[in-house]
Amino acid sequence: MQRSFALIRALAASPEGGERVTQLAKDVGLTQGTAHRLLKALMAEGMVEQDERTKRYRLSLELFAIAARAQDRGNFRDLTRPALLRLSASLRDTVFLLARSGFDAVCLDRTEGPFPIRSFTGDIGGRVALGVGQGSLAILAFLPEAEREEVIRFNLPRMRDYQMVDEVYLRTEIARTRELGYTMTNTGVLEGMAGLAVPVLDRNGRAVAALSIGTLADRLKAERLPAAVELLRREANAIGPMINPFDPVLHRPAQSFIR
Known part of the structure; x- marks a missing residue:
């Protein structure tokens, strides 16, 4: 979980178009294979999405929808x-x-x-x-x-x-x-x-x-x-x-x- 949240935080700080797995792995101190596996798991839960054209990862709207419910x-x-x-x-x-x-x-x-x-x-x-x-x-x-x-x-x-x-x-x-x-x-x-x-x-x-x-x-x-x-x-x-x-x-x- 700690590594998954580290990736989420790195994505939150990434450029508008998202970030590649190689840079994300470097940012959070993971191997590329581990970062890729965790990103796929986050995608399966709807928290992260990948641009089909650029292959860059970014946070999903579903994550923001969950955060918005904190307004209560x-x-x-x-x-x-x-x-x-x-x-x-x-x-x-x-x-x-x-x-x-x-x-x-x-x-x-x-x-x-x-x-x-x-x-x-x-x-x-x-x-x-x-x-x-x-x-x-x-x-x-x-x-x-x-x-x-x-x-x-x-x-x-x-x-x-x-x-x-x-x-x-x-x-x-x-x-x-x-x-x-x-x-x-x-x-x-x-x-x-x-x-x-x-x-x-x-x-x-x-x-x-x-x-x-x-x-x-x-x-x-x-x-x-x-x-x-x-x-x-x-x-x-x-x-x-x-x-x-x-x-x-x-x-x-x-x-x-x-x-």
Whole structure:
């Protein structure tokens, strides 16, 4: 079983077109004969398939269908709720969980701090164009480059209603966010408000969500920033490896509120 799973993991890391048995055997430290025998057994169980033309092996759709059924073991909001509570208790600020939904970011959850604030997304279920506000900017900045460019192209006309959000400003903030690993906004668009956010990355380093805080501008001074960033990063880094890639909450966040 260990050798079979080693082959499955090697196939998961293989190029899009699959991999030859010789390379797979080398990758997992098996003889070619043993690798071939195990691959045939995995094919018989429907977990692996072979391209008739190239003779390369790849994971089958049946394996992904089995993995998709793991979505029934809780969802992303349940997974992240303890982190939001810890952050709210430690920082004494309102904490938001945002997830990407197409060209938007949707507020999946929030915990209230003691200070009254305003935010772009508002309450749970609210949405905002990716790039507007610290949480959605953290997500946008860590999307794959080609995908990020398409979002920027589509969203720039939608941002005209927000002061100080033009292409130069947006690209400058994206570059800064990628360099620092977090984004902090205190632009005055929401008077007296400030925010801080870090991306939540899946196992492939792709941003699927963000943890952010919204607070009074006076509470997010330079002396407090490093500690707040560290707390957010610690929680985001712990959440990332536990993300279920088939979680419907992440694929259809807006629909997750419909009962």
